[in-house]
Amino acid sequence: MKYFKYLLLILLITLFSIQKSQAERKKKILVLHSYHQGLEWTDNVSRGIEDIFSPLRSQYEVYYEYLDSKRNAGNAYLQQSASFISTKNSQEKYEIVIAVDNNALKLLNSRQITFLGSPPIVFCGINNYDDSLISELDQVTGIVETTDHFSTLDIMHKLHPDKKTSPSF
Structure with a gap:
């Protein structure tokens, strides 16, 4: 009987600590990079994400996955990466x-990567956006990159009205 009380006490303490740790568990955010760590653009995006979430470290944990698709092209590689x-x-x-x-x-979007509970997706750095890029996704939003060549040339002309040609190198 004495051992039973100790066992019961240990069980209650364990259950209490599990409940408490689950209630205090941080929310997890996954960043899925197309490229590799060390690429300046990738690192700059990560730095921006860290700047936002650093003050919220008690509430959130940020995890990173890198597809490394700039150095490893091809559908077979991406399918294996998705599976992993x-x-x-x-x-x-x-x-x-x-x-x-x-x-x-x-x-x-291809649904080759699946997550528990199908979390919402936020995208950034998307070039040549087309609705087909998100056609299979339910909860999705994001920022696309666009280049406005005419506005760039216009502001160049306004900033340097006396320049008519590009400098020679």
Whole structure:
């Protein structure tokens, strides 16, 4: 009977600590980069995300996955990466997934990467946006990159009205 009381006490303490840790668990955010860590553009995006979430560290944890698709092209590689990322994250509950650049968004749209609970997706750095990039996604929003050549030339002319040709190198 004495051991039973100790066992019951340990069980109650364990259950209480599990409940408490689940209530205090941080919300998880996954950043899915199209390219690799160390690429200046990728690192700048990560730095921006960190700047936003650093003050909120007590509430959120940010995780990163890198497709490395600039150095490893091809559908076979992306399919294997998608399978690995899905397997690796199959038990993780993310509040949101941030897709950085076209390849990450395309892979998410193809449903080759799956997540527990189908979290909303926010994308950034998307070039040549077309609705087909998000056609299979339910909860999605984001920022696209566009280039306005005429406005760029116009502001160049306003800033340097006396210049008629480009400098020779």
